[in-house]
Amino acid sequence: MRAKIVTVLAAFLALAAGKTSVSADLTPVGLWQSVDQQTKQPNGWFLITDHDGVYDGILAKMFLQPGQDPNVVCSRCKDDRHNKPWLGLEIIRGMKPAGDNSYEGGTILDPRDGNVYDAEMKLSPDGQTLTVRGYLGISLLGRNQYWTRLPDSDYAQLDPSIKALAAGNTSGQ
Numbered sequence: 001m002r003a004k005i006v007t008v009l010a011a012f013l014a015l016a017a018g019k020t021s022v023s024a025d026l027t028p029v030g031l032w033q034s035v036d037q038q039t040k041q042p043n044g045w046f047l048i049t050d051h052d053g054v055y056d057g058i059l060a061k062m063f064l065q066p067g068q069d070p071n072v073v074c075s076r077c078k079d080d081r082h083n084k085p086w087l088g089l090e091i092i093r094g095m096k097p098a099g100d101n102s103y104e105g106g107t108i109l110d111p112r113d114g115n116v117y118d119a120e121m122k123l124s125p126d127g128q129t130l131t132v133r134g135y136l137g138i139s140l141l142g143r144n145q146y147w148t149r150l151p152d153s154d155y156a157q158l159d160p161s162i163k164a165l166a167a168g169n170t171s172g173q
Contacts, residue, residue: 076114
């Protein structure tokens with residue numbers, strides 16, 4: 001537990017200070033943006049953290065369309081995330097290094113329908129693009145999302161509750 005807190009705090013301090021170490025660039029740890037494939041507009045930011053060599057990711061910022069509820073909850077989730085707010089929701093769980101900038105063995109949640117898929121991630125050689133693949137059973141039966149690493153300065157735009165999660169403070173959640 002202490003190692004987990006130290007790792008999360010180190011990532012938080014690096015982000016807050018606007019400094020990124022070389023080793024952080026070689027992992028998926030950090031803030032990522034996904035875009036809508038049709039409109040090319042941002043649709044979410046995700047914060048990936050390292051918990052003793054296991055990578056998890058939360059929905060860190062939502063880009064809502066006019067009329068969308070900012071307080072939407074995962075009403076269709078069937079596990080411990082049921083009725084939890086989307087903002088701060090753990091979307092990626094249990095990703096482990098598999099060599100060659102790849103991560104596997106985890107899952108990804110689609111909060112729109114509550115389905116949980118097997119997942120894998122692949123970090124580009126420059127550390128700036130993360131390919132996130134959710135699939136059913138075998139990787140061939142899935143689809144990719146391409147996330148772009150955001151600069152550390154964008155961390156300042158996150159809701160204070162998300163910053164608290166990043167710092168390991170989950171009180172009130």
